[in-house]
Amino acid sequence: MEIQVLEGALVEVPTNAVTGMDRRAFGEFIGPQGELASYALGWTTGSDPHVARLSVGIGAGNPGGGTFHAVIFENEGGHAFSLTDDPFERVPQGGPDLTADEARAHEDLPFVWWVTDRILERDRRAWWLRHWLLRTTCVQNLEVFERREPILFVRHDADDGVWQFIGASDADGGTGKTGHLHHAVDEDQSLIDILDLPPGGSATRTGAGSPWNGHF
Template structure:
């Protein structure tokens, strides 16, 4: 089956309780409260739904944001990046522990702050371009919106 994914913006609206944003990338959600967890796992369409999810991850880079949001992926950010005083110019995905690092123009030091990767992407959507970095790789750019250069390890 050939699937065509047309990338666009996330659909964002405030949640009814005004405690967050409802983000949707692929239209309306399928399923709902009418199925129990056991019924959903046994449903005949489950293999197809996983196939759709796998293909969306492979063809629509916005799905990587959703995956990190669902997993609540942590990242360490320099204080300047965390406080939004500097843009992210270096993204690293550590080989040993899998932690993500976001670094700006200041050197990384002991004052790093822990945050969620999805929140950093909310502030700088251009980070979506490097969310598929395998462990042990990093990506660097000279300015926000500039092209990312991927490499093994971290730059000297």
């Protein structure tokens, strides 16, 4: 049986900040032996400190069941986790909220971290979260930057890792603007489908709302 990461609801609630948005993505995990877990990922634009949140629940109704809570933070160009006492979300497969010390002592903590890694690899909302966390930048042609054209071409450069978002206008001779990649996804959530483009990859579409055709 293959590992399955099943994306659930994405809940978005405006915050008190003018441009702030609290996002929470839910889902279910099924392991190769039928192991079950459920999870929630969350981040808030404009938050300080700039960290994301995670809850993973296992063993609902069983004596060893519980919900593990952690923060996700930028670490040396990647991400790292730290268990926390502060509960984030309730999830269906979880049990009692575990403190950081209780989670560290739990025999299934290695399994929970393994599940978390698979979730971050496979849940498209997790890709969005990661770009927000790392403040990934992208170069956009002027029409895209000013939201006068939809993004029709995306390239993740192999040489320098730069992301490029291009509209219908020819960007080669135009003016490029640098912005945060996650803001582009804020405006057009269909971009989450191509956020796993590897360096050297690109994707195109014929218009806003059309499916992406990826080249990997």
